[in-house]
Amino acid sequence: xxxxxxxxxxxxxxxxxxxxxxxxxxxxxxxxxxxxxxxxxxxxxxxxxxxxxxxxxxxxxxxxxxxxxxxxxxxxxxxxxxxxxxxxxxxxxxxxxxxxxxxxxxxxxxxxxxxxxxxxxxxxxxxxxxxxxxxxxxxxxxxxxxxxxxxxxxxxxxxxxxxxxxxxxxxxxxxxxxxxxxxxxxxxxxxxxxxxxxxxxxxxxxxxxxxxxxxxxxxxxxxxxxxxxxxxxxxxxxxxxxxxxxxxxxxxxxxxxxxxxxxxxxxxxxxxxxxxxxxxxxxxxxxxxxxxxxx
Numbered sequence: 231x232x233x234x235x236x237x238x239x240x241x242x243x244x245x246x247x248x249x250x251x252x253x254x255x256x257x258x259x260x261x262x263x264x265x266x267x268x269x270x271x272x273x274x275x276x277x278x279x280x281x282x283x284x285x286x287x288x289x290x291x292x293x294x295x296x297x298x299x300x301x302x303x304x305x306x307x308x309x310x311x312x313x314x315x316x317x318x319x320x321x322x323x324x325x326x327x328x329x330x331x332x333x334x335x336x337x338x339x340x341x342x343x344x345x346x347x348x349x350x351x352x353x354x355x356x357x358x359x360x361x362x363x364x365x366x367x368x369x370x371x372x373x374x375x376x377x378x379x380x381x382x383x384x385x386x387x388x389x390x391x392x393x394x395x396x397x398x399x400x401x402x403x404x405x406x407x408x409x410x411x412x413x414x415x416x417x418x419x420x421x422x423x424x425x426x427x428x429x430x431x432x433x434x435x436x437x438x439x440x441x442x443x444x445x446x447x448x449x450x451x452x453x454x455x456x457x458x459x460x461x462x463x464x465x466x467x468x469x470x471x472x473x474x475x476x477x478x479x480x481x482x483x484x485x486x487x488x489x490x491x492x493x494x495x496x497x498x499x500x501x502x503x504x505x506x507x508x509x510x511x512x513x514x515x516x517x518x519x520x521x522x523x524x525x
Contacts, residue, residue, distance in 0.1 A: 257457045260417055261458055262460075264417050265506065265510075266465040266468050268407075268410045268503070271403075271407060272503075273472075277489055278399050291360070291369060291370045291382055292355055292357060293358060294380045300378075307356065311373055314369060317359075317360060318359040318360055319358070319359045320358055321356065322354070323357060325350045328355060332352065367384070370384050415513060419513070426450060426515075433446055447519055454511035457511050458507035458509070458512070461507050465503050466499070473496055473499075
């Protein structure tokens with residue numbers, strides 16, 4: 231592409247934006263709103279995915295030891311578990327620590343344990359965390375067969391339901407993102423089509439004097455890219471404010487909620503939204519031009 235041709239295309243883009251300033255403003259506004267909605271759902275989906283991963287990583291196997299187990303046997307069990315493939319961590323919980331945890335969970339109702347006196351009926355246990363949640367069942371079955379182990383539990387029903395929920399969250403999020411991206415493309419292409427329609431006579435004249443399709447197409451493609459770029463910047467700035475406000479609200483009520491940290495997460499989201507705006511603007515222009523180039 232010659233330099234003079236490039237200058238012509240760029241000049242045409244800015245002349246078109248200035249000549250159709252209200253239409254351009256409406257296009258940018260539509261792009262910004264569409265990308266903002268898309269960005270909100272992107273943020274929600276990614277945070278839902280993080281929550282799902284966090285819940286999965288917290289699945290533990292509780293290994294309850296026999297009442298008469300000796301210290302040497304208990305240490306051997308710990309060592310054998312630690313050597314198993316896929317084990318993340320192993321933590322021994324004594325009877326006293328188990329009782330202390332139970333009292334903390336009971337809170338104001340810990341007086342219910344007063345009837346036990348000095349007796350502690352809770353067993354010694356080992357808390358086992360696996361690297362992959364899918365390995366929980368296999369690991370629990372193997373640990374349950376070890377010498378000195380009374381039972382190995384991981385809340386089978388709860389874990390299976392948890393995996394089902396997290397799987398549905400991810401599938402639902404992906405489908406939602408695809409549908410929203412399609413809706414955004416439809417809105418933007420129709421918005422740009424109005425601009426193209428307003429210049430249909432100009433396009434027809436250029437075709438009659440021998441201009442190639444690509445010569446006619448380039449200014450509109452660049453215009454769609456510019457509209458998408460500006461709309462993407464507006465949406466990205468709005469999303470930053472939205473996420474900051476959302477994070478402040480959530481942390482004020484749920485301090486330990488596993489939200490993705492604002493930086494660098496929002497930088498990546500901003501880049502993704504701006505690039506998406508440019509791509510969707512370009513595709514929208516291509517779709518809009520098809521009918522008007524058939525002269």
